[in-house]
Amino acid sequence: MPISESRPDARLSLGLQLSERVGRLGSGVFARNDQRKLAYRTTAQERGLPPLLDLSLGSTDLQPPPVAIAAIRDALALPQAASYCLHGATRPFREAAAAWAERRFGTAVDPEREVLLLVGSQEGTAHLPLALLNPGDRALLLDPYYPSHLGGLHLASAEPRFLPLSAEQGFAPDFDQLSPAEWDQLKLMVLGFPHNPTATTGQQAWVDQAVERALGHGVVFAHDNPYVDLALDGEAPALLRHPRWRDCGIEFFSFSKSWCLGGYRLAFAIGAEGLITALRQVKGVVDFNQSLALQAGAIAALEQAPEWPARLRAVYRERRDRTAAALEAVGWPVRLPSMALYLWLQLPEAAAARGLDSEAACAQLLERTGVCLTPGNGFGSAGEGWARLALVHPADALEAGAARMGQWVAGL
Numbered sequence: 001m002p003i004s005e006s007r008p009d010a011r012l013s014l015g016l017q018l019s020e021r022v023g024r025l026g027s028g029v030f031a032r033n034d035q036r037k038l039a040y041r042t043t044a045q046e047r048g049l050p051p052l053l054d055l056s057l058g059s060t061d062l063q064p065p066p067v068a069i070a071a072i073r074d075a076l077a078l079p080q081a082a083s084y085c086l087h088g089a090t091r092p093f094r095e096a097a098a099a100w101a102e103r104r105f106g107t108a109v110d111p112e113r114e115v116l117l118l119v120g121s122q123e124g125t126a127h128l129p130l131a132l133l134n135p136g137d138r139a140l141l142l143d144p145y146y147p148s149h150l151g152g153l154h155l156a157s158a159e160p161r162f163l164p165l166s167a168e169q170g171f172a173p174d175f176d177q178l179s180p181a182e183w184d185q186l187k188l189m190v191l192g193f194p195h196n197p198t199a200t201t202g203q204q205a206w207v208d209q210a211v212e213r214a215l216g217h218g219v220v221f222a223h224d225n226p227y228v229d230l231a232l233d234g235e236a237p238a239l240l241r242h243p244r245w246r247d248c249g250i251e252f253f254s255f256s257k258s259w260c261l262g263g264y265r266l267a268f269a270i271g272a273e274g275l276i277t278a279l280r281q282v283k284g285v286v287d288f289n290q291s292l293a294l295q296a297g298a299i300a301a302l303e304q305a306p307e308w309p310a311r312l313r314a315v316y317r318e319r320r321d322r323t324a325a326a327l328e329a330v331g332w333p334v335r336l337p338s339m340a341l342y343l344w345l346q347l348p349e350a351a352a353a354r355g356l357d358s359e360a361a362c363a364q365l366l367e368r369t370g371v372c373l374t375p376g377n378g379f380g381s382a383g384e385g386w387a388r389l390a391l392v393h394p395a396d397a398l399e400a401g402a403a404r405m406g407q408w409v410a411g412l
Helices: 020-025 029-043 066-076 087-105 121-132 147-155 180-184 204-217 273-283 292-304 308-329 349-353 358-369 395-410
Strands: 115-118 138-143 159-164 186-191 220-224 249-254 267-271 342-346 386-390
Touching: 020 147, 029 358, 066 292, 087 115, 087 267, 087 292, 115 121, 115 273, 121 147, 121 186, 121 220, 121 249, 121 267, 121 273, 138 147, 147 159, 180 186, 180 204, 186 204, 204 220, 249 273, 267 273, 308 342, 308 395, 358 386, 358 395
Parallel strands: 138 159, 138 186, 186 220, 220 249
Antiparallel strands: 115 267, 249 267, 342 386
């Protein structure tokens, strides 16, 4: 049984059968890693091991813009900050997001009908299939994929189809892998460039090709774009750059990466009116939106700190280059990524020779060195043989972590 699966006969203490969709969801790679990190912290000191160096999550150590935090702090003192926030009250945020989209991509957006506040972009991508798909409907994902993309399909009892990406092809999607008949069977496709986990910026041509397939076969195109401001090489693609985005698609943006506000869970979707309305209906039975105080911080980030992502890119570029050099020096080859925040690392040959898959290799690395990476197979079968390293500590700490990783390789 794959490590990500739950037992089909799992039962509650009351003897109730869990739903099949819960079984399909499994435990999740981040949850499994969390258990291993807890176990390491509990025993590391008594075993004489170094402190945990958590490189498994894209949760940055870099700080948000001060103007965003100040706006949140000031708004928290207002009585309405503690109130439920229905959709109508999000209008100022939606106007700021629409204005940002026009500045960023040169496209006019209607804040009333084409913008939706989200509790993190992951919430949007996970709920969208519930708004669009019936049980058994087919949807296309990249492989590797971000886990919430597949999780959203499982919640909707939809059938996933995968489009494998390969290092040999520069992680470019080959849409001809599907026949015209197979395209006609799809209801939804979910892409994301810049791409997590491979840290590939991608090209606008790839997104444009996806739009053409969507239009030609009646497929909804959802583009997950939280890293749009973090391309280190090239210009990040975007659905909103295509003149016909309204005819087929929806795009998700986040404050977690570009403005370091991950824990505040702030994001938004821009898309065709029908898709925004459908997703809004699902959200209407799930949440009441983020506090107006948090929205004030997001508005301040968009309007008063537009330069913040550029500052981050300079930091991440140094971290990328120094960490890659340190890993190369200890015999761990690195494919230099074009997107900030991650290194997508192929496992050393010695790990495969020992019969270690991605999950076992990362578990052993953590157990012996305290360095925690995310196993590549947690992002899909095409991630087997890889691991994701997040550049979420200062460069000196990352170089020290690379030295620990080298010691593990030498001991294999």
